[in-house]
Amino acid sequence: MSSSFSDFKTLYSKIVNISEATSLLFWDQLTYMPEGSSSARAEQAATLQSIVHELSTGNEMKDLLSKCEAEYASEDENGDTRTMLRIARRDFDRGTKLPASLVEEKSRHSTLAYNTWVKARERSDFDMFAPVLKKTLELTMREIDLLGYKDHPYDALLEESEPGVTHAQVKAVFSELKPALISLISRIKESGNSVDVSCLHGDFDLDKQRALTTFAVKEIGYNFSMGRQDPTVHPFCISMSPQDVRITTRYDAAYFSAAFYASMHEAGHALYEQGLPLQYAGTPLCKAASSGVHESQSRMWENIVGRSREYCTHIMPRFREYFPSFSNCDPEELYRAVNCVKPSFIRVEADEATYNLHVLLRFEIESALLEGNLDVDDIPDAWDSAMEEYFGITPPSDAEGCLQDVHWTGGFGGFPCYTLGNVISLQLWDKLSMDLTDPKQLILNGEFAPILTWLRENVHSQGMRYQPFDLVEKITGTKITAKPLIDYLNNKYSEIYGI
């Protein structure tokens, strides 16, 4: 290793350490921080983020990158060294386009936006949130102008979360999905068939829910000696290092699925983070490939595994152990209940069939905002008419409409990864099913280790080595396509709804 590359690694791991400390500031803010300290916390986070920005884009990084790139120019382009340098170069180039003052302003604004959003959501008062959101949009547009883009302003945002993916590609995937979903939902509706979801509603003691979700996420492989689970308003997973990956859950005493499947979802994210290649800790390689790939892991454990007939059969004895009310329900009824298709207001609680239309709605609103075709003040109307058009329902309040998601407190461009995640999860699952003899039987037996091992070997251990769509193609041998997802949904719901 050259001395420049050694210096580069030292500097990079310093940046990682500060970023991890920043993650703890956020975890704490969203779980246990006293409310009185939100402005001090905003200052702390802004300071650390500005130091990360300075170090990532400063002269030391610039010089080290140039030196290392020259020194290693003749080595294997896909070897560790050049891959690390390529990722750091991309971040450097993006970062140098943004002045530290803007980064700091955006960070400070997002903390205040979060606190305003919590209050506005409680009161279902979009007008309270609108001025903050206008500021978020203004800051985002300044960011996009500085970053530059080829075809669509959204491209500049996607490059951050989905390197190499464009607005046009996302739109193409949505175009494949949209008619198939609308057709599926309308066939379900026309069938007049319904499923009984009563077993999921009742009175579920919160402590027991906590114990049961703990059991379930542990069983699929989440390591509590390198993580923990806490209550919060909006569930999330956050990493303070691959040895400290925390998940959070929102518990609903009246509705069983909320916490249980949110826990499976966040645990899916956490399994990815806990499976990142530790030998590369502190380097650009010890990072997830993209938000979309991340979401493929959470949705796979939540849905493909967690909402399968085999999982329902496997987990039923545990459900009954914690909640005797499940004794009145057999595994098949549970399977149907957790796969009920019903147009609803809240994205994170939506079923698999309607979920992607929720994402589509947000993607369309964000696209229109960035194109200048929609004003912030008109979001509630735009939201409500899209809900009416896609789902035939209108949110009774903004809290159940455009105020439901935390994302816009931090910026735009965060939603497409959810649908990309579903798309990718099915492409991966099809390949996994070919490689493992019979994953459904494994699930039925409660043997999750072979599935996790496959994901560790094929996805997690790759870290950020490949761009997301390249990674999918490398693993599955096919380009990105919504077909496996469409087939999966059609097969699953045809059977359940007899259509």
Add this chain to the structure above:
Amino acid sequence: MSSSFSDFKTLYSKIVNISEATSLLFWDQLTYMPEGSSSARAEQAATLQSIVHELSTGNEMKDLLSKCEAEYASEDENGDTRTMLRIARRDFDRGTKLPASLVEEKSRHSTLAYNTWVKARERSDFDMFAPVLKKTLELTMREIDLLGYKDHPYDALLEESEPGVTHAQVKAVFSELKPALISLISRIKESGNSVDVSCLHGDFDLDKQRALTTFAVKEIGYNFSMGRQDPTVHPFCISMSPQDVRITTRYDAAYFSAAFYASMHEAGHALYEQGLPLQYAGTPLCKAASSGVHESQSRMWENIVGRSREYCTHIMPRFREYFPSFSNCDPEELYRAVNCVKPSFIRVEADEATYNLHVLLRFEIESALLEGNLDVDDIPDAWDSAMEEYFGITPPSDAEGCLQDVHWTGGFGGFPCYTLGNVISLQLWDKLSMDLTDPKQLILNGEFAPILTWLRENVHSQGMRYQPFDLVEKITGTKITAKPLIDYLNNKYSEIYGI
């Protein structure tokens, strides 16, 4: 304000923000952090601390201090500006004597030392801790050599926690106290009288203890919208900003006093931090005067207030509400029970009469280690013989002996402040008693606000404006003296033990 002074304040508040983030790393490490992440946490803390060190001692700070000192040379020496500059100058001068590499090594070592200590204490295995402690001593000696001192190596450490206070001064206070305490304890022993402590032992539900301590600390003024209370191994108070001051408690189901009085103690610390002058947030003035003054606040609320006859009378109905077993005990019995004098092993659980001898023992061991008159391997023997000499008892294990305190995981010099705190608390209380008409009546009525207000005005709001002994003299009109403490202890225990 000159532009240099404005730049100085910006730089200083950046340092404060990073220090506050570092405090959160520690709080989390001692409360909720998964065990698997201790080495990553050590790296994170070391990185942030080295940035604080770089910024506090770098060229920017050097230039700004020089410029500002010149610009403000003719202003009032005790005005805000020059006071801030004086504190920052002192930190700069101390900091520049220590290379960043040593600071980082010490920080990293202390995190690992902490984790080793937790395990060694669990297993009561001093040999497991000894190598780590030798390294701590070696690092401390290097630090002392670099910092320099006039009379005693201990002076270099005291300057950090008690600016302006020397080893000789501490020794003088101890010399005043030592014979008085030994005499008091022996007179109590000779009296043959004892008090009934049975009301404090039993089976105390942990959730109820938590609720009761929450009530008690809230009642004396601790603000939960700017703080929180969590369980830990070794109770502490930590500030992530004056608007986020957290306390922690260790609960013992079998012994009531442990959690209750530890909570009052930590709340006393927290009241000080929550009372620091917010208008100076982010400047050197928004800091506590010293560890000793800090301890005067915790000990005042824990002991002078919390263990007074009047407080016992006031709080008894609450005790009975949470724990009906207290119905068999009247306030006078409670007062006697919480003031039982009994030589014991654990400092943090020691009574007021013996407590300072625990501190004396540690101060003597630390002094001998720094003087080179004691080897680390001989600490358990030195500890046990001092325990035998002062208290007539020998710890059954190192966990109840020299492994009981967390302090040596971070370094030496931290103990004298405890006795200084007791000394100062009584000097302040005597003055407070003259200023307020009848503080005992206020306590009896549960009216704690006038007491807190007096402390806020006289102590808390001063921040770091004065050196600790100067502050005490300014408030009370007398130099540091153990006499009020000796009188208080003699009066209290003469009555309780009829001597």
